[in-house]
Amino acid sequence: MRRKDFLKIGGMLAATASQASLYGSPISKASKANAPIDFIHDGLLLSPKEYASLLMKLADEGKIKPDYYSNGGVVEELEAKFASLLGKESAVFMPTGTLANHIAIRQLAGQNRRVIVQEQSHLYNDTGDCAQTLSGLTLIPLGTNTVEFSLDDVDSIVKKTQGGRVATRIGALSIESPVRRQKDQLFSFDNVRQLTEYAKSKDIKTHLDGARLFVQPVHTNVSVIQYGAPFDTIYTSLWKCFNAASGAVLAGSKRFTENLFHERRMFGSGLPNAWAFAAVALYYADSFADEYKQAWTKAQQLFTLLRKDERFSIAQFEHGSHIVELTLKNANPTRFKEALAKTNLELPVPIKNSFLLKVNPSLNRETPQNLASRFLAALI
Incomplete structure (x- = not known):
């Protein structure tokens, strides 16, 4: 695909990903201070800019062969x-x-x-x-x-x-x-x-x-x-x-x-x-399995650290996969969520005093210890 052809449809690319939230890098293993992390999605919901940048990278590398009506x-x-x-x-x-x-x-x-x-x-x-x-x-x-x-x-x-x-x-x-x-x-x-x-x-x-x-x-x-x-x-x-x-x-x-x-x-x-x-x-086809496995391991380490504080209760479901329930004791869940959001860490909307946390590869952008510190700080 020629670069000029790609640029012509840049507007369309941004529109298709317009519902996405911001991430620092399209590669989940990228690690940097205060990297955006969420417990909401299954994968990485790329921003329009990240999505277009990744497509540009793949186009420049000759890795995008055009299809015709979704064939070829x-x-x-x-x-x-x-x-x-x-x-x-x-x-x-x-x-x-x-x-x-x-x-x-x-x-x-x-x-x-x-x-x-x-x-x-x-x-x-x-x-x-x-x-x-x-x-x-x-x-x-x-x-x-x-x-x-x-x-x-x-x-x-x-x-x-x-x-x-x-x-x-x-x-x-x-x-x-x-x-x-x-x-x-x-x-x-x-x-x-x-x-x-x-x-x-x-x-x-x-x-x-x-x-x-x-x-x-x-x-x-x-x-x-x-x-x-x-x-x-x-x-x-x-x-x-x-x-x-x-x-x-x-x-x-x-x-x-x-x-x-x-x-x-x-x-x-x-x-x-x-x-x-x-x-x-x-x-992303070949990398998700390993990245999710790594993310789940980090999540388990995070949950172990949080369970040491009596204000957190974490439960896994009997036949569960990547969703766990985090319950707060003696804390305001709305203020807790807002405090974490200020550190670029997003939680889903609380249900009473609980959050259904979904583990995804964005967790690979931070150590379990630093994540636990952010959770604890958000309670203060």
């Missing part, structure tokens, strides 16, 4: 990379996770229009009934207000569906892990294996909504590839962990993905140029 170029490189990371034969870029999940279950279900989902899933709660409205699918929610559903739950639905006055079949089963509405807790791998084996025996296709899948291995003994292997398809987000301004990847067999760009375009999502998303996600 750096988008194709991204697809190959994430197919490998997810352990699937092939992958297709999607502009959003909502579309990735929707197209996955639409294609997997085929003519069998009933799809089993988690009651707490993004697909069931946060997509405006897109699968029902646009694809005529019937979503059957299981596991009310819980992380998981059971094999008995699924078997009961399958038998009820087959035994109706008009016999029908379940076309697909979708699992989300980590589960955002349940504080990013994990759907157990043992249960995944049971459910996917049962589904295969009934010729039911399976999909994994793994928007934040790449944080899981640090909290389990199961790799991304191992966890995703039983599923026919997997979606993962490009902006949550991999810092793109937008984007997703849907991975599966070559047969599944071969002509999926037609479905993508049918839904109005064959973007004329997707390189601005693909190039950044590709840049």
